[in-house]
Amino acid sequence: MDDLIKYAPDLAAGFLVNVKLSLVSGVLSLILGTILVSMRVSPTPVLRAVGTTYVNVVRNTPLTLVLAFSALGLSDTLGLTISDEPSTNGFWLVVLGLSAYTATFVGEALRSGINTVPLGQAEAARAIGLTFFQSLRLIILPQAFRAVIRPLGSVMIAMIKNTTVSVAAGYLAESAFVMKDTFDDTGVSIPIFIGLALAFMAFTLPIGFLTGWLARRLAVAR
Amino acid sequence: MSSSVLFDVPGPRARLRNHALTVLAAAGVLAVLYFVYRGFDEKGQWAGKLWHPFIEASTWTDYIIPGLLGTLKAAGLGAVCALVFGAVFGLARLSDHRWIRVPAGAIVETSRAIPLLLLIFFLAYLAPSVLGSGDYTLIALVTGLTLYNGSVLAEVVRAGVQAVPRGQSEAAYAIGLRKGGVMRLVLLPQAVTAMMPAIVSQLVVLLKDTALGYIIAYEDLLNYGFKIIPAVFFGSLVPAAIVIGIIYIGLNMTLSALANWLEKRSRRSRKTSARPIAPPGAVGLGAGAGLPEEPTP
Numbered sequence: 001m002d003d004l005i006k007y008a009p010d011l012a013a014g015f016l017v018n019v020k021l022s023l024v025s026g027v028l029s030l031i032l033g034t035i036l037v038s039m040r041v042s043p044t045p046v047l048r049a050v051g052t053t054y055v056n057v058v059r060n061t062p063l064t065l066v067l068a069f070s071a072l073g074l075s076d077t078l079g080l081t082i083s084d085e086p087s088t089n090g091f092w093l094v095v096l097g098l099s100a101y102t103a104t105f106v107g108e109a110l111r112s113g114i115n116t117v118p119l120g121q122a123e124a125a126r127a128i129g130l131t132f133f134q135s136l137r138l139i140i141l142p143q144a145f146r147a148v149i150r151p152l153g154s155v156m157i158a159m160i161k162n163t164t165v166s167v168a169a170g171y172l173a174e175s176a177f178v179m180k181d182t183f184d185d186t187g188v189s190i191p192i193f194i195g196l197a198l199a200f201m202a203f204t205l206p207i208g209f210l211t212g213w214l215a216r217r218l219a220v221a222r
Numbered sequence: 223m224s225s226s227v228l229f230d231v232p233g234p235r236a237r238l239r240n241h242a243l244t245v246l247a248a249a250g251v252l253a254v255l256y257f258v259y260r261g262f263d264e265k266g267q268w269a270g271k272l273w274h275p276f277i278e279a280s281t282w283t284d285y286i287i288p289g290l291l292g293t294l295k296a297a298g299l300g301a302v303c304a305l306v307f308g309a310v311f312g313l314a315r316l317s318d319h320r321w322i323r324v325p326a327g328a329i330v331e332t333s334r335a336i337p338l339l340l341l342i343f344f345l346a347y348l349a350p351s352v353l354g355s356g357d358y359t360l361i362a363l364v365t366g367l368t369l370y371n372g373s374v375l376a377e378v379v380r381a382g383v384q385a386v387p388r389g390q391s392e393a394a395y396a397i398g399l400r401k402g403g404v405m406r407l408v409l410l411p412q413a414v415t416a417m418m419p420a421i422v423s424q425l426v427v428l429l430k431d432t433a434l435g436y437i438i439a440y441e442d443l444l445n446y447g448f449k450i451i452p453a454v455f456f457g458s459l460v461p462a463a464i465v466i467g468i469i470y471i472g473l474n475m476t477l478s479a480l481a482n483w484l485e486k487r488s489r490r491s492r493k494t495s496a497r498p499i500a501p502p503g504a505v506g507l508g509a510g511a512g513l514p515e516e517p518t519p
Contacts (some may be wrong), residue, residue: 043232043240046247060426060474061467062433068448069463077460078261131236161337167437180343188347197336204335 004191007182011192014175015199021094021163021174022203026156028099033106034141040111043132051107059104063097064168070097071169090171097169102159109151113144118222146218153211157204175199267460275455276465285454289446290469296360296432296442300367301425307372312379313405326376333373339434342366346438359440363432371428375421378499382417383409385496416496419485426477430470443469 004011039051058066070093074080082092117140125135145152164176172181175196182192232240262268275281314326333341345365349358386409394408436444447466452459488498 042243043236044243044247046244046251050247050251056475057467057471060430060471060478062430062444062470064433064436065444065448065463065467065470068436068444069467072448073460073463077267077457078265131239164337164339165434165437167339176337176340176343179340180347183343183347188344188351193340193344196340197332200337200340201335 001191003182003186003189004195007178007186007192008195010178010182011175011196011199014173014178015196017091017174018160018163018200019203021091021098021166022156022160024095025098025102025159025163028095029102029106029159030152032099032103033110036103036107037110037114038136038141040107041114041136055104055107058101059108061101063101063162063165066101067094067097067165067169070094070100071171087171087173090169090173094163094166094169094171098159098162098166102155102162105155105158106152109148109155110141110144112151113146113148114140116147117143143220146215146220149211149215149218153207153215156211157207160204160207161200262460269457272455272458273461275451275458276461281451281455285446285451286443286465286469289441289443289450289466292435292440292445293429293432293442296363296367296435296440297425297429299360299364300371300428300432303364303368304372304375304424304428305421307368308375308379311372311376312383315376315380316383318401330373330376333369334377336370338366338370338431339437341369342434342438359435359438362438363435363440366434367428367431371424371431374424374427378417378420378424379413381499382413382420382496385416385499386412387495390495412494412496415488415491415494416498418488418498419481420499422477422481422484426474426481429473429477433470 036051036055039047040055042048042051071090074096075089075093081089082096083089121139121143122135125139130138163174166174167177167180179192179196183189266272311326311330314322315330317323317326342362346358346362349362350356383405390408390412391404394404399407432442433444435442436448439445443466447462448459451462485498488494
């Protein structure tokens with residue numbers, strides 16, 4: 001218990017990094033996922049093929065590989081730098097990998113949301129003369145989003161837990177690494193592990209409840 | 223709703239617009255590909271000596287195949303343990319006794335909520351201090367995978383048994399079977415058919431999760447590809463990443479195809495009265511959605 005109190009500031013700072021990573025990657029992956037799903041249902045075969053290939057490739061690659069590649073491959077070998085400050089650069093490389101990975105799951109969730117929108121809705125949209133993009137933006141996606149709030153919540157919860165994998169990208173600031181670092185000093189400490197586990201639960205559980213509540217509130221009445 | 227309903231058979235204007243969009247999209251794709259090619263070229267990544275190791279048999283027999291075996295060993299052990307864990311805890315959560323049901327539920331819910339890497343780090347440091355010094359990377363990895371994926375599978379088992387219509391167990395009780403008999407002879411055989419696709423797609427997740435072993439220095443495919451091969455053949459990191467990426471994707475897509483096939487089969491199976499249950503975290507809305515799952519590492 002003393003270890004937990006002694007290292008609490010470090011662990012809290014690490015956990016704050018997890019929160020930041022989650023917020024930025026959450027927004028980016030939602031945007032990217034929406035773009036991906038729009039590509040996959042578009043009338044343009046090239047865009048459909050690109051979207052499908054991207055989802056199949058990235059979703060079947062382990063996140064550890066995605067993140068390790070974004071640091072060692074994209075940044076070190078191919079020279080992609082987002083910021084000159086190394087820690088900021090590391091942060092954005094993790095965000096890049098994590099968003100690219102999570103977006104495929106957001107896209108898949110939205111695609112099954114689109115499958116719940118009744119045929120008549122799309123037909124009516126076409127009948128009043130809306131183009132593909134108009135019907136997607138005004139009719140289909142709003143209903144699809146509301147149908148998959150709960151699954152999107154699960155995707156976001158999994159994404160929050162995945163922020164711990166940023167160690168693989170050599171970004172050594174978040175709480176899982178801080179815990180490992182602390183264990184190197186003190187040996188294994190059960191209170192520290194339980195404390196961090198509770199912190200993650202305190203972050204993810206409300207999201208589960210919130211999305212459950214939103215899903216009931218915003219359900220499309222049919 | 224299939225995706226093609228979003229747009230009509232196009233008229234002349236829409237056709238023109240679609241053609242323009244196709245040309246633009248193709249140009250965009252080509253531009254991205256060229257940009258990647260240029261990026262590789264500028265850093266000399268097309269040099270034959272970086273790619274040459276991958277057409278030599280010794281690279282495969284010395285590095286890639288041992289790495290793949292390490293990954294498959296962890297995945298195999300993890301899968302077996304997680305299935306046992308899932309069966310035991312899934313059935314425990316269905317128990318009539320509260321003193322079994324509640325602790326099992328607590329363990330399952332907690333193991334699912336903790337980030338897997340946090341759990342693996344903890345186990346990797348806990349093992350030496352409990353069991354004495356030694357190499358515990360495989361044990362930590364397999365235990366972590368078992369606890370997390372086993373908990374997800376426990377939910378699958380519970381959902382599978384609950385998906386069997388009530389009439390089945392009522393009929394079984396009516397002909398005089400006891401609790402154990404109802405479960406063993408009537409519910410489980412039907413539930414297994416309904417659970418198979420969800421179980422296989424969770425095993426895909428487990429296989430992908432073995433890559434976390436890279437972080438605790440377990441000698442898996444990712445470790446060979448990202449640490450050992452670039453160290454032996456200097457500079458071959460990007461080719462190695464591409465080769466092992468293809469191996470991972472191939473393995474996972476094969477397993478996913480198996481899951482889809484099993485789902486189709488159990489959907490038309492007459493051996494079970496239960497509908498195939500959605501894989502864990504799946505969106506599970508409407509047909510033709512494939513098997514979406516949560517983004518585990």
